[in-house]
Amino acid sequence: MKILKKIMNIIIDIIIIMILLVSAVILTLSLTSQDTGTPNVFGYTLNAIQSPSMEPVMYKGDLVIGKTINEEVEYKKGDIVFFQSTYTGDNGQEYLMVKCHRIVKTKEQYGKTYYLTKGDNNEISDIKSDGWIAGNKIVGIYKTDDYEGTRLEGVGNVYDFLKSFWGFFFVIVLPMILFFIYELIRVIMNIVAYTKEKALVAATEAAQSAELTEAQKQKAIEEYLASQKANENSDKPDNDEKEE
Numbered sequence: 001m002k003i004l005k006k007i008m009n010i011i012i013d014i015i016i017i018m019i020l021l022v023s024a025v026i027l028t029l030s031l032t033s034q035d036t037g038t039p040n041v042f043g044y045t046l047n048a049i050q051s052p053s054m055e056p057v058m059y060k061g062d063l064v065i066g067k068t069i070n071e072e073v074e075y076k077k078g079d080i081v082f083f084q085s086t087y088t089g090d091n092g093q094e095y096l097m098v099k100c101h102r103i104v105k106t107k108e109q110y111g112k113t114y115y116l117t118k119g120d121n122n123e124i125s126d127i128k129s130d131g132w133i134a135g136n137k138i139v140g141i142y143k144t145d146d147y148e149g150t151r152l153e154g155v156g157n158v159y160d161f162l163k164s165f166w167g168f169f170f171v172i173v174l175p176m177i178l179f180f181i182y183e184l185i186r187v188i189m190n191i192v193a194y195t196k197e198k199a200l201v202a203a204t205e206a207a208q209s210a211e212l213t214e215a216q217k218q219k220a221i222e223e224y225l226a227s228q229k230a231n232e233n234s235d236k237p238d239n240d241e242k243e244e
Contacts, residue, residue: 016179023172026162038082038098038139040068045082045140047098048156053119054080054100057143063156064100066142066149072135075115075144079103082140083117085130100142101126 038045049062057080058064066082075081080102086094101117104125108114114132118125142149161167 012179012182015175019172019175019179022162026168026172038068040070043068045098046159047082047100047140048159049100051119053122054102055121057120058100058151059153061154061157063152063159064142064149065152066100066140067147068140069138072138074113075103075106075135075138075141077103077106079141080143081115081117081138082142083130083133083138098139099126099130107132 038047045066045068047064047066049058049060049064052060080100082098082100085097085099087097089095099117101119103115104118105116106113107116112134114134115138116125116127116132117130141147162171
């Protein structure tokens with residue numbers, strides 16, 4: 001029983017460590033994506049694909065990993081890049097997002113290079129939605145002549161779920177609450193067990209002390225009776241002594 005309990009405690013501790021690691025990763029990804037809209041973890045960017053615009057290179061629900069770009073560099077036609085874009089929310093406000101599309105055209109204007117992008121599976125380019133983008137809008141690369149990122153099939157759905165309110169609640173917050181309750185119960189049970197053990201030790205010591213006291217009392221009584229008997233014997237007249 002004790003071995004099973006110990007194994008259960010180890011399993012629970014491992015689960016808690018994994019939950020803490022996942023929560024730390026999610027927090028890191030969220031904090032590093034505030035400025036550019038895409039996470040920057042040790043020089044790599046992670047993005048969940050939200051549409052089928054780049055099929056068959058990548059599919060909706062995939063997680064793609066590429067290199068983060070921290071300075072403006074030159075790109076060429078055919079490169080697949082991550083670039084900043086915006087979308088309008090249900091409340092009418094614009095939010096920052098990151099797209100992953102292929103560069104289909106480049107142009108020079110006023111000594112600066114601009115790029116036109118397009119999803120491989122789209123019929124038209126991003127000219128109406130994003131227009132010609134400057135190099136400082138590109139935050140990462142997925143594929144060039146000398147580099148190709150990593151695609152994790154279906155993992156983007158998991159990544160999006162973990163970043164959502166309910167995903168974070170069910171995967172991180174709820175298990176932590178249950179762990180807290182479990183630990184609280186375990187602490188209470190340990191306190192109760194310790195109290196019982198302490199009470200048992202005290203009772204045993206009291207019983208031993210009581211037994212010792214009774215033995216001493218019995219010995220004292222026996223000694224008293226023996227002394228009384230000795231006094232009675234000393235008070236009796238000697239039978240051999242003659243009367244005058």
